[in-house]
Amino acid sequence: MIVCFIAEGSYPYVMGGVSSWVDSFIKWFGENEFKLISIGPFEEKKGQYAYVLPPNVSCLSEIFFDTPFNKQSSKATRQPFYTQKFLKTPEEKAVLSRHFLGELSDWIKIFEIARRIGRKNIRAFFSGREFIDIVTQIYEKEFEHVPFVEFIWLMRSMFIYQFWSLNVEIPEADIYHSVSAGYAGLVGALASHLYNKPFVMTEHGIYAREREEEIVKSSYIKDYARDLWVKYFYNMSFAAYRFARTVVTLFEKNKFFQVDLGCPENKIFVVPNGIDISAFSASLCGDARKNRDYKGTLIGAVIRVVPIKDIVTMLQGFMLAKKNNSELKLLLMGPQDEDEEYFKYCEEYIVKNDIQDVEFTGRVNVKEYLPQIDMLLLTSISEAQPLSLLEAMAFQIPVISTDVGCCNDIVYGNGDDFGDAGIVTPIMDPNALAFAIEKLAADPELRAQMGISGRKRVERYYTKDNFIEGYKLIYSILAGGNNGRNWFSIEEAHK
Amino acid sequence: MAGIGFQLKKLINKNDSYSHKIVSYAYAVLVIYGPMIVCIVCLSILTYAMGIFNVDIKEIAVFSRTIGYIFVLSNVITGASSLVLTRYVSDALYFKDYNKILPSFIGGFIIGVIPGTIIYWIIMLLQKQDLIFIFVSGIFFAVISTIWVLIIYLGALSNHTKILKAFITGGGISIVLMLATSFVPQSFRMNYIFVCLNTGFTVMAALLYAQIKNYFGSGDKSIWDFYNYFKKYPSLIFINLFYILGIYWENFYNFIFIIDLDLKRTYMEPFFLGTFVLIPGMIYFIIKFETAYFEKHATFLETINQKGTYGDITLAKANMVKTLSFEFGKLFRVVLIFGLLISLFCINYLQDRGADEITIWRSVNIALGMGFIVLMYVVKVLFLYYDKKGYAFMISTMFLFFNIGFLNVTRTYGMNHYGIGLLLSGFLTFCIGGIFLISFIKNLHYHLLRMPQE
Numbered sequence: 001m002i003v004c005f006i007a008e009g010s011y012p013y014v015m016g017g018v019s020s021w022v023d024s025f026i027k028w029f030g031e032n033e034f035k036l037i038s039i040g041p042f043e044e045k046k047g048q049y050a051y052v053l054p055p056n057v058s059c060l061s062e063i064f065f066d067t068p069f070n071k072q073s074s075k076a077t078r079q080p081f082y083t084q085k086f087l088k089t090p091e092e093k094a095v096l097s098r099h100f101l102g103e104l105s106d107w108i109k110i111f112e113i114a115r116r117i118g119r120k121n122i123r124a125f126f127s128g129r130e131f132i133d134i135v136t137q138i139y140e141k142e143f144e145h146v147p148f149v150e151f152i153w154l155m156r157s158m159f160i161y162q163f164w165s166l167n168v169e170i171p172e173a174d175i176y177h178s179v180s181a182g183y184a185g186l187v188g189a190l191a192s193h194l195y196n197k198p199f200v201m202t203e204h205g206i207y208a209r210e211r212e213e214e215i216v217k218s219s220y221i222k223d224y225a226r227d228l229w230v231k232y233f234y235n236m237s238f239a240a241y242r243f244a245r246t247v248v249t250l251f252e253k254n255k256f257f258q259v260d261l262g263c264p265e266n267k268i269f270v271v272p273n274g275i276d277i278s279a280f281s282a283s284l285c286g287d288a289r290k291n292r293d294y295k296g297t298l299i300g301a302v303i304r305v306v307p308i309k310d311i312v313t314m315l316q317g318f319m320l321a322k323k324n325n326s327e328l329k330l331l332l333m334g335p336q337d338e339d340e341e342y343f344k345y346c347e348e349y350i351v352k353n354d355i356q357d358v359e360f361t362g363r364v365n366v367k368e369y370l371p372q373i374d375m376l377l378l379t380s381i382s383e384a385q386p387l388s389l390l391e392a393m394a395f396q397i398p399v400i401s402t403d404v405g406c407c408n409d410i411v412y413g414n415g416d417d418f419g420d421a422g423i424v425t426p427i428m429d430p431n432a433l434a435f436a437i438e439k440l441a442a443d444p445e446l447r448a449q450m451g452i453s454g455r456k457r458v459e460r461y462y463t464k465d466n467f468i469e470g471y472k473l474i475y476s477i478l479a480g481g482n483n484g485r486n487w488f489s490i491e492e493a494h495k
Numbered sequence: 496m497a498g499i500g501f502q503l504k505k506l507i508n509k510n511d512s513y514s515h516k517i518v519s520y521a522y523a524v525l526v527i528y529g530p531m532i533v534c535i536v537c538l539s540i541l542t543y544a545m546g547i548f549n550v551d552i553k554e555i556a557v558f559s560r561t562i563g564y565i566f567v568l569s570n571v572i573t574g575a576s577s578l579v580l581t582r583y584v585s586d587a588l589y590f591k592d593y594n595k596i597l598p599s600f601i602g603g604f605i606i607g608v609i610p611g612t613i614i615y616w617i618i619m620l621l622q623k624q625d626l627i628f629i630f631v632s633g634i635f636f637a638v639i640s641t642i643w644v645l646i647i648y649l650g651a652l653s654n655h656t657k658i659l660k661a662f663i664t665g666g667g668i669s670i671v672l673m674l675a676t677s678f679v680p681q682s683f684r685m686n687y688i689f690v691c692l693n694t695g696f697t698v699m700a701a702l703l704y705a706q707i708k709n710y711f712g713s714g715d716k717s718i719w720d721f722y723n724y725f726k727k728y729p730s731l732i733f734i735n736l737f738y739i740l741g742i743y744w745e746n747f748y749n750f751i752f753i754i755d756l757d758l759k760r761t762y763m764e765p766f767f768l769g770t771f772v773l774i775p776g777m778i779y780f781i782i783k784f785e786t787a788y789f790e791k792h793a794t795f796l797e798t799i800n801q802k803g804t805y806g807d808i809t810l811a812k813a814n815m816v817k818t819l820s821f822e823f824g825k826l827f828r829v830v831l832i833f834g835l836l837i838s839l840f841c842i843n844y845l846q847d848r849g850a851d852e853i854t855i856w857r858s859v860n861i862a863l864g865m866g867f868i869v870l871m872y873v874v875k876v877l878f879l880y881y882d883k884k885g886y887a888f889m890i891s892t893m894f895l896f897f898n899i900g901f902l903n904v905t906r907t908y909g910m911n912h913y914g915i916g917l918l919l920s921g922f923l924t925f926c927i928g929g930i931f932l933i934s935f936i937k938n939l940h941y942h943l944l945r946m947p948q949e
Contacts, residue, residue: 127945129938149800
């Protein structure tokens with residue numbers, strides 16, 4: 001079977017939970033051939049992969065958001081007369097008008113228009129008379145008091161990204177599988193429509209809600225534009241839900257959000273994340289802790305140094321705990337180069353507050369470091385089903401996590417009787433975090449008990465075998481049992 | 496050029512009396528057309544003086560024709576680089592990078608004056624002229640070419656009185672030196688007159704150069720910095736070159752390819768009489784048209800850049816278009832009136848001088864043609880305002896090819912001496928360019944809202 005994964009802002013470029021999920025998936029389904037579509041922000045990063053592509057990945061099709069705006073693109077796609085027409089009928093103009101306003105879109109028409117424009121003419125269309133006239137009409141109806149040129153550019157930047165991603169080269173496959181909604185989900189919907197192939201979407205977080213949260217909090221998005229942006233992302237999610245034959249989520253709570261966003265409930269499957277439990281032997285921990293250099297309580301965190309992981313709250317909590325217990329050390333494991341400004345901020349915070357015994361290790365082999373630590377911290381302000389918690393729990397390490405995503409279920413269980421695998425704290429609450437750290441640091445027996453509970457929970461619900469079984473079932477239903485080799489020719493579809 | 500227009504406009508509007516206005520306009524003419532007027536005055540005095548000094552009439556004719564062709568060829572050769580240089584200087588002034596100014600003049604001098612002078616000498620050698628005459632007239636060619644390059648910088652200087660003094664001083668020196676012609680042997684008088692011109696105009700060029708250096712300093716940028724603009728804006732070379740070649744095509748063609756000694760069929764005199772229509776047209780454009788339009792255009796752009804609503808932008812554009820139509824109407828009337836007046840003058844003047852009917856018709860057609868050339872030039876400049884070099888290039892190219900085409904066609908019918916080619920070329924190019932301009936202005940917001948092209 002050939003599966004085409006569609007990833008946005010993640011695999012194979014960015015280290016993180018979703019990327020690791022994709023990487024593991026490809027390796028665990030080694031008998032399948034995988035093709036990749038990667039949607040990324042910057043073309044200059046092309047080829048700078050954070051992962052080594054497994055051997056069963058046969059091709060990688062990429063598209064970058066900044067390409068329509070860069071110099072080469074500008075030179076290569078000289079704009080013809082602004083009078084060049086891309087829309088065939090007044091109905092198409094009306095469809096685009098509704099689409100730009102964020103009303104429920106006729107996505108089949110949108111796909112057709114976007115593919116007709118193609119990559120070569122994308123700048124011409126978004127500079128052309130048709131686009132400006134449509135946007136002007138929208139402006140005069142509802143936005144006549146906002147700066148006009150700003151409004152044009154808002155619409156242009158929103159939809160050029162969307163239309164650009166709809167012009168990615170889509171390789172032939174039996175199943176299309178996106179790992180988020182958003183642009184990846186949209187491309188999956190397009191692939192499904194174009195080639196009449198099944199499309200499955202796995203949503204780790206709820207893409208539209210996450211974007212909405214960012215938009216609401218953002219200081220640089222103008223008030224009149226917030227609603228447009230929210231509708232824009234909701235609309236894309238709706239397209240993915242509509243065209244997907246199956247929508248997979250990691251935990252039950254997300255299912256309700258998806259239904260709320262318009263996904264038919266009967267499409268939704270819950271397949272939790274899984275880890276290869278055999279690679280996480282608790283017996284390693286004892287020796288690792290005995291043989292490590294640090295003799296106090298070693299606290300670990302597997303993170304990317306980015307704002308969403310809220311490293312600052314982690315440092316604050318650690319600092320407060322250290323006031324009452326000096327035998328604490330914090331090990332921050334993970335890449336630091338994703339947001340260099342934030343990393344610098346964290347470093348300065350440590351120096352300014354004179355926080356001792358904090359170490360940034362950079363990228364490491366987590367399986368070598370985890371056995372050494374006594375507890376794991378997670379202070380993210382947004383998560384789905386973090387692999388870092390599952391891996392720590394597999395090593396029988398107690399965890400302290402913020403109450404985001406399904407972390408509460410992971411740590412305390414969802415009605416099972418395995419006991420607490422750690423402590424859940426509110427987000428951005430350094431005092432609660434400090435209290436939890438101190439509690440666990442002072443009680444090795446509690447830590448051991450929590451570690452056992454965690455291991456049992458992972459063995460029961462979050463194993464690789466459960467995960468593989470879940471997706472094998474989904475794929476076999478979608479593929480119809482014959483590998484689904486009834487596709488149309490990709491060349492014909494691209495004409 | 497809008498800068499000099501605003502300054503002159505302020506001067507003219509200082510006082511409402513007619514006498515003040517007449518004097519101010521005369522001053523404006525001198526500031527903008529100084530070199531040309533000084534040359535014409537000097538040459539007129541010279542030509543008259545040569546009659547007094549009993550210079551052979553054939554020699555006077557050769558002298559007049561040579562001066563004429565020096566004007567034409569120097570304009571054409573320096574014209575190829577002048578628009579690029581103008582753009583470079585404008586950008587330097589905008590960013591207050593005054594270190595670039597004087598080095599760019601050196602660059603412009605090297606690229607325009609030196610090769611042009613060599614080309615002139617070669618052409619004159621091929622025409623088997625006297626060696627000393629070739630040399631001294633070549634020096635005049637170099638000096639006048641240098642002045643064409645210097646003129647690009649004069650618009651940025653604020654002390655126009657000093658500029659005027661430089662013109663008058665140079666011209667005055669030439670005239671004073673010429674008074675000694677009677678003491679020069681007959682066989683050397685022609686060459687001596689060129690020496691007088693060379694001396695006076697060299698002083699003029701030196702004074703202008705000193706003013707520019709005083710104002711902007713020596714500069715420390717490489718002269719090659721200016722040459723990068725040729726790579727960046729290659730179309731500007733041809734926009735100006737084709738325009739100038741178009742105006743002077745017949746004269747240029749004659750100078751290079753035909754040795755014409757027919758004294759009755761003098762091309763230059765009626766041509767230069769006709770070009771007087773350019774002066775009132777260009778004065779009106781620089782002082783009235785461009786300043787009025789520039790203000791509305793600036794308001795329009797400001798409305799866009801300062802986050803105006805669609806309503807604000809539409810209103811600003813409507814005001815701009817209204818001003819454009821109004822000013823074009825007035826400009827048309829100016830060139831029409833002066834075209835007719837100068838045509839009448841030419842008829843009377845040339846008849847008194849015993850010119851034949853063809854020469855008279857030639858001057859009339861050229862006078863009227865120059866009116867359309869002013870209008871066509873304004874259309875071209877307006878496109879360049881919006882950085883639409885493609886349209887400006889199209890206008891210049893069309894104008895040149897119309898001139899070439901009409902010259903060939905009229906030659907077939909023996910009508911090429913009447914100046915009809917220039918009239919028709921100017922008229923047609925203005926009409927076609929005007930249609931494009933109307934369409935462009937109507938759809939201006941589409942052009943301005945496009946994604947920027949690198």
